[in-house]
Amino acid sequence: MHTASDVTQLIGNTPLLHLKQVSEKTGCTILGKAEFLNPGGSVKDRTALGIIRAAQASGELQPGGRIVEGTAGNTGIGLTLLANAMGYTSTVVMPLTQSKEKIDTLELLGADLRLVGATSYSDPNHYTHTAEKLAKKFAQREEHGAIWARQFDNLANMDIHCRTTGEEIWAQTEGKVDGFICAAGTGGTIAGVSVALKEHNPGIAIGLADPAGAALYEYVRSGELTPSEGSSIMEGIGINHITDNFAHAQVDVAFRISDEEALPYIFDLLKHEGLCLGGSAGINIAGAVRLAEHLGPGHTIVTILCDYGNRYQSKLFNPVFLENKGLPIPEWLVI
Numbered sequence: 001m002h003t004a005s006d007v008t009q010l011i012g013n014t015p016l017l018h019l020k021q022v023s024e025k026t027g028c029t030i031l032g033k034a035e036f037l038n039p040g041g042s043v044k045d046r047t048a049l050g051i052i053r054a055a056q057a058s059g060e061l062q063p064g065g066r067i068v069e070g071t072a073g074n075t076g077i078g079l080t081l082l083a084n085a086m087g088y089t090s091t092v093v094m095p096l097t098q099s100k101e102k103i104d105t106l107e108l109l110g111a112d113l114r115l116v117g118a119t120s121y122s123d124p125n126h127y128t129h130t131a132e133k134l135a136k137k138f139a140q141r142e143e144h145g146a147i148w149a150r151q152f153d154n155l156a157n158m159d160i161h162c163r164t165t166g167e168e169i170w171a172q173t174e175g176k177v178d179g180f181i182c183a184a185g186t187g188g189t190i191a192g193v194s195v196a197l198k199e200h201n202p203g204i205a206i207g208l209a210d211p212a213g214a215a216l217y218e219y220v221r222s223g224e225l226t227p228s229e230g231s232s233i234m235e236g237i238g239i240n241h242i243t244d245n246f247a248h249a250q251v252d253v254a255f256r257i258s259d260e261e262a263l264p265y266i267f268d269l270l271k272h273e274g275l276c277l278g279g280s281a282g283i284n285i286a287g288a289v290r291l292a293e294h295l296g297p298g299h300t301i302v303t304i305l306c307d308y309g310n311r312y313q314s315k316l317f318n319p320v321f322l323e324n325k326g327l328p329i330p331e332w333l334v335i
């Protein structure tokens with residue numbers, strides 16, 4: 001019998017999916033790692049598991065303890081599921097600007113959800129700093145203690161991506177991978193995967209797909225943390241400071257990707273390949289196309305399909321929302 005003993009065993013080992021239209025368009029083989037198939041529905045289940053395992057190993061997380069985290073949503077979803085499965089409790093701090101669907105999911109899972117205003121990272125009320133303060137409070141007053149998961153600077157995040165996501169990509173492509181690209185939220189994915197792939201073959205090109213308004217594009221190009229022009233509706237990605245995780249990323253080339261460039265890939269994948277993806281996957285696929293054009297035809301490029309589109313139905317697939325933002329609306333979406 002082949003069985004999974006618990007929900008943790010459903011995390012990772014996601015397939016690499018051939019993306020037909022973008023492969024044909026570029027003459028490259030573009031593959032997407034189907035991270036939306038994780039039990040919490042996103043790539044961040046890996047991070048949640050990595051952080052919990054590391055905190056168990058260090059003794060920081062006591063049986064029955066509380067895990068507190070600031071999150072754009074997906075890490076909170078992963079942490080809540082794992083806390084439920086592993087005998088912990090969790091508190092999730094999230095900016096209220098995030099999609100209604102992620103808030104609904106966290107409520108469905110029974111998360112102790114604290115919604116806060118969206119501010120810049122330098123503001124002490126930023127959701128990350130709020131999570132830190134709350135974790136300290138819980139640590140003092142809860143019987144089994146509390147930890148702050150600290151996904152931005154906790155290297156257990158990139159470490160699990162190095163050991164799992166990166167190694168899986170190497171094994172699944174049988175080493176025939178020429179490029180990897182994704183956006184950064186905490187930077188855990190790009191750091192972990194880049195370290196794993198470069199260790200196998202330093203010639204593999206690592207690209208950063210940075211959404212409009214984020215500062216890493218300019219940082220990779222010139223070392224200056226200057227936000228690029230514009231802004232983005234894509235959630236979970238786009239940062240203006242160097243996290244401890246991103247500091248380990250081995251990036252060769254960066255591209256600034258606008259929402260106008262990314263959204264048509266999301267719409268075309270749904271209409272023509274039966275795949276309904278979230279916005280960050282659109283930025284990643286647009287980045288994969290740019291990296292393919294940069295490397296030339298005949299190469300194999302891997303990117304991350306971070307989560308499923310139903311998590312953003314009220315935004316990405318809502319013609320009124322798109323129109324108000326001045327973003328492209330596919331004809332078939334208009335009633």
Ligand code: PMP
Pocket residue numbers: 042043044072074075183184185186187188189190235236237278280281306307
């Ligand atoms: N896409 C989505 C939908 C996310 O939630 C996140 C995590 N914030 C990312 C991409 C970025 O991943 P990472 O934190 O590993 O950079």
